[in-house]
Amino acid sequence: MSRKNIMSGLWHADFGYDQCRQNVAGIGGCAVEVIACGVNVITYTNGETKDQSSIFYQAPINDLLFEDDIFNLFVDYENNKPKYLKNKLTIRKWFDDNLGLGLAKQYQAMIEE
Numbered sequence: 001m002s003r004k005n006i007m008s009g010l011w012h013a014d015f016g017y018d019q020c021r022q023n024v025a026g027i028g029g030c031a032v033e034v035i036a037c038g039v040n041v042i043t044y045t046n047g048e049t050k051d052q053s054s055i056f057y058q059a060p061i062n063d064l065l066f067e068d069d070i071f072n073l074f075v076d077y078e079n080n081k082p083k084y085l086k087n088k089l090t091i092r093k094w095f096d097d098n099l100g101l102g103l104a105k106q107y108q109a110m111i112e113e
Helices: 003-010 031-037 067-079 081-099 099-110
Strands: 013-018 042-045
Touching: 003 031, 013 031, 031 042, 031 081, 042 081, 067 081, 081 099
Parallel strands: 013 042
Antiparallel strands: none
């Protein structure tokens, strides 16, 4: 599928999925594109959301590795859909602050320095 179609579809999605592989941080292009659209992302970050030195520290990511955990997330989604819809605003703000305009401002400050 073309990028254009993927991105337009993401705006209507409740979840996006990247890779959930042990010893691999699935927070590359796909996960970032999902977050940029304000969509709940499921991926495994290999500890990045708990590492204070990481830009992804405490990011609103469903940081999951195992099938049972992913299944339980969907069960929780079915029972608490408003929670996940509300989380979309948090995700978009996090992106803007940390990877979008906020990151651009950090680069600008470094260049001006």
